[in-house]
Amino acid sequence: MSVIAAKELRIIGFLCNWCSYGGADTAGISRFKQPTDLRIIRVPCSGRVDPLFIVKALLNGADGVLVSGCHPRDCHYSDGNFYARRRLEMLKRLLPFIGIDERRFHYTWISASEGERWQQVVTDFTKQIHKLGPLHTKTEVRVES
Amino acid sequence: MRVGVFICHCGNNIAGTVDVKKVAEETRRLPGVVYATDYMYTCSEPGQDEIKETIKKEGLDRVVVASCSPRMHEVTFRRTVEKGGLNRYFLEMANIREHISWVGEDKELNTNKAIEAVRIAVAKVMRNKPLYSKSFKVNKRVLIIGGGVAGMQAALDCADGNLEVLLVEKSPSVGGMMARLDKTFPTIDCSICILGPKMVDVAQHEKIKLYAYSEIEEIKGYVGNYQIKIRKKATYVDWSKCTGCGECMEKCPTKNAYDHFNFGVAPTRAINIPFPQAIPKKAKIDPKYCRQFLKGKCGVCAKICPTGAINYEMQDEIVTEEVGAIIVASGYGLIDMDRLPEYGGGRYPDVITGIQYERLLNASGPTSGHILRPSDKTEPKTVVFVSCAGSRDKSIGIPYCSNFCCMYIAKQAILTKDHIPDSRSYVFYIDIRSSGKGYDEFVRRAQEDYGVNYIRGRVSRIYPKGKKMVVRGADTLLGTQVEIEADLVVLATAVTAAPGAAELAEKLHISYDTFGFYVESHPKLRPVETNTSGVFLAGAAQGPKDIPASVCQGSAAASKVLALFSRDTLESDPAIAQVNTNACVGCLKCVETCPFGAIKEKELRDGRVVAEVIETVCAGCGICTSTCPCGAIQLQHFTDNQLLAEVNTLCQS
Numbered sequence: 001m002s003v004i005a006a007k008e009l010r011i012i013g014f015l016c017n018w019c020s021y022g023g024a025d026t027a028g029i030s031r032f033k034q035p036t037d038l039r040i041i042r043v044p045c046s047g048r049v050d051p052l053f054i055v056k057a058l059l060n061g062a063d064g065v066l067v068s069g070c071h072p073r074d075c076h077y078s079d080g081n082f083y084a085r086r087r088l089e090m091l092k093r094l095l096p097f098i099g100i101d102e103r104r105f106h107y108t109w110i111s112a113s114e115g116e117r118w119q120q121v122v123t124d125f126t127k128q129i130h131k132l133g134p135l136h137t138k139t140e141v142r143v144e145s
Numbered sequence: 146m147r148v149g150v151f152i153c154h155c156g157n158n159i160a161g162t163v164d165v166k167k168v169a170e171e172t173r174r175l176p177g178v179v180y181a182t183d184y185m186y187t188c189s190e191p192g193q194d195e196i197k198e199t200i201k202k203e204g205l206d207r208v209v210v211a212s213c214s215p216r217m218h219e220v221t222f223r224r225t226v227e228k229g230g231l232n233r234y235f236l237e238m239a240n241i242r243e244h245i246s247w248v249g250e251d252k253e254l255n256t257n258k259a260i261e262a263v264r265i266a267v268a269k270v271m272r273n274k275p276l277y278s279k280s281f282k283v284n285k286r287v288l289i290i291g292g293g294v295a296g297m298q299a300a301l302d303c304a305d306g307n308l309e310v311l312l313v314e315k316s317p318s319v320g321g322m323m324a325r326l327d328k329t330f331p332t333i334d335c336s337i338c339i340l341g342p343k344m345v346d347v348a349q350h351e352k353i354k355l356y357a358y359s360e361i362e363e364i365k366g367y368v369g370n371y372q373i374k375i376r377k378k379a380t381y382v383d384w385s386k387c388t389g390c391g392e393c394m395e396k397c398p399t400k401n402a403y404d405h406f407n408f409g410v411a412p413t414r415a416i417n418i419p420f421p422q423a424i425p426k427k428a429k430i431d432p433k434y435c436r437q438f439l440k441g442k443c444g445v446c447a448k449i450c451p452t453g454a455i456n457y458e459m460q461d462e463i464v465t466e467e468v469g470a471i472i473v474a475s476g477y478g479l480i481d482m483d484r485l486p487e488y489g490g491g492r493y494p495d496v497i498t499g500i501q502y503e504r505l506l507n508a509s510g511p512t513s514g515h516i517l518r519p520s521d522k523t524e525p526k527t528v529v530f531v532s533c534a535g536s537r538d539k540s541i542g543i544p545y546c547s548n549f550c551c552m553y554i555a556k557q558a559i560l561t562k563d564h565i566p567d568s569r570s571y572v573f574y575i576d577i578r579s580s581g582k583g584y585d586e587f588v589r590r591a592q593e594d595y596g597v598n599y600i601r602g603r604v605s606r607i608y609p610k611g612k613k614m615v616v617r618g619a620d621t622l623l624g625t626q627v628e629i630e631a632d633l634v635v636l637a638t639a640v641t642a643a644p645g646a647a648e649l650a651e652k653l654h655i656s657y658d659t660f661g662f663y664v665e666s667h668p669k670l671r672p673v674e675t676n677t678s679g680v681f682l683a684g685a686a687q688g689p690k691d692i693p694a695s696v697c698q699g700s701a702a703a704s705k706v707l708a709l710f711s712r713d714t715l716e717s718d719p720a721i722a723q724v725n726t727n728a729c730v731g732c733l734k735c736v737e738t739c740p741f742g743a744i745k746e747k748e749l750r751d752g753r754v755v756a757e758v759i760e761t762v763c764a765g766c767g768i769c770t771s772t773c774p775c776g777a778i779q780l781q782h783f784t785d786n787q788l789l790a791e792v793n794t795l796c797q798s
Contacts, residue, residue, distance in 0.1 A: 002261065002795075002797070003257075004253070004254060004257055007254060008254065008257075010795065010796070012792065012795055017216070018656065018676055019656065021214075021216065022216060024243065024244055025214045025216055025217075025240075025243040025244075027243075027248060028214070028242065028243030028244055028247040028248050029243060029247070031247050031248070032248060033248055033249070033250055034248045034249065035249075036245075036249040036251065036254040036255060036257075036258045039258070039261050039262065039265065039795050040240070040244055040262075041265065041788065041791045041792070041795075042215070043767070043783060043788065044720075044765055044766055044767050044780070044783055045766040045767060045768065047766055047767065047768035047771065048766065048767030048768065048770060048771055048780065048783060048788075049771060050770075050771040050785065050788075051771075053788060053789065053792055056789065056792055056793075057792045057795070057796060060792070060793065060796035060797075061796035061797070062792075062795065062796055070656065073647065073651055074647075074650070074651070074656055074657060075654075076654055076656065076676065076677070076766075077654070077740055077741075077764055077766035077768065078651070078654060078740040078741075079740050080740065080766045080768050083738060083768050083771075083772070087771070111656065111658065111659070111664075112656060112664060113658045113659070113664060114659070119248075
């Protein structure tokens with residue numbers, strides 16, 4: 001059992017425990033409706049997200065990956081999100097070289113109180129992935145290279 | 146491996162939009178899962194008992210609970226599995242309520258997504274390792290940041306509970322905003338008369354060490370063991386010698402210094418004592434205005450001081466202290482009137498803020514309690530109050546209500562009538578929010594007994610006309626335009642986060658919202674705790690609050706600290722980084738990236754250099770783990786294997 005064909009695509013979200021996971025919780029508590037495609041993996045800090053997780057996800061069958069952490073300067077661990085920003089920005093620029101459309105990966109900052117913003121980000125990102133369609137790694141690699 | 150899965154209905158919260166029976170059915174087929182069930186309320190007592198019993202009956206060695214957010218009940222269920230005989234880290238939660246049932250509308254899609262969430266949790270839990278906490282000693286001293294009414298209350302309660310208290314206040318005296326008020330609503334009690342004795346108690350309590358005119362420079366450590374650096378700002382007066390006689394202030398030739406205490410209603414001297422009841426009552430030089438600093442000659446205060454306390458060479462001093470817990474009561478700020486150009490704030494002397502008016506009403510204020518217009522020092526006969534000046538206004542970025550303005554406007558209107566019996570007061574309001582005990586009666590009293598004219602509507606513009614200020618606004622009850630020629634206009638300016646609130650939050654590792662107010666752990670059930678253990682909140686630093694609410698929170702935060710310190714040792718969180726010395730190549734990139742300085746280099750017996758984690762300092766962020774080129778340092782409970790197992794589970798189909 002995985003995504004439901006013709007209705008969903010496979011999107012993975014890495015959320016930091018303190019801000020964005022809390023923001024997604026707030027969205028739930030406030031009943032802000034969202035598309036169902038995104039599956040959430042909880043990490044302690046966006047700085048824990050190894051860019052390789054994202055690459056592996058995209059090469060193994062995910063159609064899109066979203067990473068969200070605390071706003072810069074508001075990190076529970078002082079500057080984990082600054083490390084995240086460097087790594088993820090780098091990854092974004094490298095993705096085309098391995099033949100993956102960089103629009104399939106997005107990172108953002110959402111605080112625990114921003115439920116509405118979370119709803120917006122999920123909705124927009126899901127729409128974007130649907131516009132790009134499923135990622136057939138092999139074809140996309142061919143087109144880009 | 147024998148995994149048991151418990152799927153919660155949460156009444157109708159989950160079961161309403163997720164087919165829980167189907168989730169249980171599908172889950173039962175997963176490899177490793179030997180038991181899956183659905184239950185009405187898993188967090189209830191019988192629900193938790195069922196988990197404990199099933200662990201024994203089915204011989205489970207791992208448990209997955211699919212219910213609400215782990216931020217809500219992870220601690221609860223960890224305790225449950227522990228009571229059931231498992232290590233508490235052999236639990237994973239799948240968040241199928243906040244992230245699924247409450248946000249998705251399609252039952253089929255929701256059910257499918259819930260099954261996926263359980264699959265991730267099962268994949269993770271099967272790779273979990275048992276982790277054990279260590280206990281460490283607690284330093285039973287508490288730091289309180291902010292000496293307003295909330296901070297003082299917390300300090301006194303902690304000190305009465307026999308704790309050693311450090312109270313750090315950034316201005317030269319404790320007292321905060323409350324010390325500036327004339328009277329308090331709804332009793333019209335004299336503010337400083339009830340606060341003054343508390344201030345003296347703080348100064349004289351043998352358990353309280355007061356750092357006035359000091360700021361927090363740096364905070365290191367963790368709950369139970371914080372190392373604090375405090376910057377004692379230079380006052381240019383030796384406070385051990387100063388007796389607070391005030392002679393220097395009388396003789397100081399600089400008469401145009403900005404008076405922070407009076408919010409600039411009237412100027413003060415370059416060397417000054419902020420107010421007569423100040424604690425500590427000591428003088429301080431403002432080098433921005435002092436002639437000795439600006440021109441290099443004057444020295445009047447040094448000549449006049451009977452104790453020789455003046456020292457122009459004084460420098461800031463850094464003091465190091467150690468504490469076990471921190472209460473943040475750093476208070477609030479007020480919006481700058483310049484941001485309200487349509488009200489002429491800052492441009493016209495006769496448009497002032499509520500707190501400035503409070504100083505005009507106050508007997509120890511610059512006018513000795515006589516209400517005088519700032520422009521020509523005459524008594525105003527028509528006073529207009531404008532509520533929500535900035536508050537509840539999305540266009541300037543303050544959509545929230547400032548909480549106590551409705552009440553202080555009513556109070557100030559009443560006091561105006563008391564001071565000037567032939568005066569008339571008008572209040573422009575949007576709504577009246579007076580929900581406290583005796584509050585609504587108080588507002589009615591202003592309207593009925595004191596004849597204050599309440600006009601429901603916004604003010605659009607304030608402009609001068611001769612000696613008067615014209616206030617133009619709408620009366621939305623009558624549906625007309627109103628114009629009032631006022632002698633004085635008082636704006637109830639919006640409450641904002643205190644200046645520097647964000648910087649302090651960064652030092653404390655606590656979060657703040659879009660507006661700069663500190664975020665509590667849970668808005669309903671943990672209102673004075675933060676997500677950083679050992680750091681508590683009190684007063685308006687968390688959001689606009691009046692005096693009773695601030696005092697309440699001060700006491701609440703103090704009781705939390707007392708509860709924390711009732712034990713001699715605390716348990717550490719074992720989900721921290723760990724180095725595999727066989728794989729470590731000693732590049733020490735982890736040492737460079739660790740924000741807490743929790744990793745150091747260590748030489749093995751064979752001379753090889755590797756990294757070593759200082760267990761008590763590691764906070765468990767995992768930045769080192771994603772930095773390490775050889776995967777030698779792994780954050781326990783969030784290892785590469787565990788996270789990749791989740792990723793792979795989602796990618797397989």
